[in-house]
Amino acid sequence: MSHGNHQQRLNESLSALMDGEASELEIQRLLREADAYGGEQGQRWSRYQLAASVLRGEKVAPVNLGLAASISAAIADEPPLAAIAEPQAANDSGAAQSRWWRPLSRGAVAATVAFAAVLGVQQMQAPQTGGELVAEVERPAQQPVQSVPQPSGFLVPSLNTRSVSTNPQLVPEQRVGMGASAQMQAVPSPELMRHLNRVMMEHSEQAARVGSQGMVPFARAAYGERPPE
Amino acid sequence: MAKKIPVTALKANSSLLAFLLVTGPALPLANAQGLDVSRAEKSAPAASDTALVQGAGQAVPPEAVTDPQAGGAEIQALLGKLSNAVTNLEYRGLVTFEHVGVMETLEVVHGIRNGEPVERIRFLTGAPREMVSRGHDAQCRRDGSPLSRAGLWSNLGLQNVQDNYQFLLRGEERIADRETVVLEARPRDMHRFGMVVSVDRETGLPLKSLLVAPAGRVLERFQFVELELAPVADSELQPHSDSARERDSTGHCGTLVSRWQLGWVPNGFKAVAARELPDGEMQVFSDGLNAFTVFVQQLGPGMNYRGRAVRGATVAYMDHIEVNDEHYTVTVVGEIPDNTAQLVAKSVKNQP
Structure with a gap:
């Protein structure tokens, strides 16, 4: 089996996966290859996804595949905090303070850049919600919960028990004619988060009064509540 | 920087198209183009393959209610x-x-004082959260709203609910060591979520309730x-923690005549x-469930901000309007589909 043949078969498997028609065997093969060679298949996959997005008429942000790698590299290059802080803190407290903060702020900047980039891309890929009533299937943050056993016919992906923020997750509406930079500025302000938390709580409490869901709305109302600070 | 993006996007666009033409059959064009037209149908074939259908809005399976009359009476009861x-x-x-793939445990207490429900709810996991709510039903009942908690399942309320949902018996299951009857409320249109409630056979208390999105996706479970x-x-x-919030809302059920009107609900x-x-x-608007x-x-x-925010099964759609040079923020919050929330928000207008 020549390398060229092998490569072609992998590409076909990748196409099949893209169309949702890959067999178990093909998926296994792709995963194995991804482990072995990494980059090339991954980039091809990204290109396929991008191509499908373009054909669907979605707005597409140019994806810099090297971004994640360069951010990890930047973070890996940082000396550990303790290594710098300890010897300095002993004698020179003023200098120690500035040394302390330098790597921290650099790391924070890297994290911010990564966050902004991810946010931007996600917004770009958000489905356009015209007036059409089709998008429940694509509701991003409402992941189904696990529940076994079920009455037949309910879809129940796996449960994640790690704790997450109780803040609402934002999905801004895509605005036609706006550049990517404008989209990226939509980082939620504390004021906005407070407002959303408040209206969700008020709604749940009122809903408890008029609905018939027993105590469920109370659970919702109390869910996102924060202890007074 | 901002100017660069469309150019690169365009470049990517054309080179990708070329790439696609070369690969040809590997990625059928017709298939990819079809995605746009039938986004709603996209998941349908996969769902039917795995027999995960019977989601909201689908036809009633014949085995669910063998005798509509008998089933109807049982459901009413x-x-x-x-x-x-x-x-x-x-x-x-x-x-x-549970929701958003996260599970929390909580303690609930439900009492009756002076004929009014008093509820205490306390989260046992995550950040300490507790809430005590009392006396919230009186005003609503006096207003005679058919959708108040007490009036909901009266004949009038029941009729309204059954106009919007189809009720089905889905068998039995054991919850919290008790026998329950599983009742499904299946929405008759796409503007509301369905519910599956396991009702205690002896007392009628709902021991488990699921909120179900189309295609049978469970958004939330309370059990x-x-x-x-x-x-x-x-x-x-009484509150058991310092962070408890007490909510005494007697009389809040609402007599205010709103100055805002909804063009569509x-x-x-x-x-x-x-x-x-x-x-x-x-x-507040309700369809009974x-x-x-x-x-x-x-x-x-x-x-x-214009867009939506999601937490668990609850969506908030935010928008804003200008009336007489005044800026108003409109937020529609509920356990309803995103698009429904958006449509409602867009329909808000000043009462003439």
């Missing part, structure tokens, strides 16, 4: 029992509450692990309460 239990029973229990049916002592209705949703806020007003609330507030021009 069950609904009546449920309404009675929710309003009049005293109980305490431990509950799991008893342990239930104790016994009179509740006063001390159990989904079928069957009726205004059931309206209330003034320090910075605006809120109006699900509810959404419309907030119109003057929060200043800084709050000009």
